[in-house]
């Protein structure tokens with residue numbers, strides 16, 4: 001079965017985007033993982049399928065990690081899919097539905113795409129954690145890092161605050177932290193160096209994907225957790241290896257994220273050539 005795909009990215013956080021709005025596509029976790037494979041497939045950090053949006057949304061967006069697992073949120077992919085939906089609708093504002101809820105998005109005058117990622121969820125059951133704990137100070141540590149804060153942005157995040165990001169061996173400590181028994185659904189693990197109250201430097205070990213050049217929901221979680229700790233203002237530039245996002249934690253609890261989007265290329269793929 002030959003279908004067209006689009007390869008997009010937000011700050012180098014890259015996505016294979018398929019369109020299943022007119023007819024369902026036979027995508028299983030194994031097939032998504034095979035296509036996401038950087039050596040044997042197209043390769044991507046997340047595999048995105050656009051489905052009919054239903055009442056009040058242009059698109060429903062299904063998100064899979066390269067290990068096949070499904071995610072409730074992906075900030076950068078939401079901005080990419082919103083940009084596509086805006087181009088199709090000839091509009092500067094759309095709403096994207098995910099399993100975590102309805103996310104309104106708009107185009108800023110400078111062309112960046114901004115998404116309302118919804119409210120940060122701060123309760124331990126919402127993250128979720130396996131047992132009751134203070135989400136502002138989790139009992140968790142690894143070589144060179146300790147005492148993270150946690151929240152959910154529709155997906156689980158823990159954020160460590162460190163004096164020097166470059167001193168950490170993230171591929172060494174990331175996998176065990178992602179799979180710590182404290183996180184029943186695993187977690188995305190962020191490492192933040194506070195450069196100034198309005199400027200954070202962030203690297204993220206993503207659940208199901210490993211190190212990526214940028215993680216939008218991770219940037220939202222980093223700002224929220226830094227502000228809760230009194231380490232930053234409620235709005236800041238978050239610098240990731242792939243570039244900058246601007247994040248604001250509004251007084252109503254919603255987190256706004258703005259940044260660039262891009263299409264790298266489009267092509268055709270034979271789905272039958274990949275594991276079903």
Ligand SMILES: N[C@@H](CCC[C@H](N)C(=O)O)C(=O)O
Pocket residue numbers: 013045046065070071072073074075076077155156188206207208209212214215216217218
């Ligand atoms: N890159 C994303 C997050 C993708 C999902 C994540 N790995 C998870 O499993 O929750 C982003 O931009 O937010």
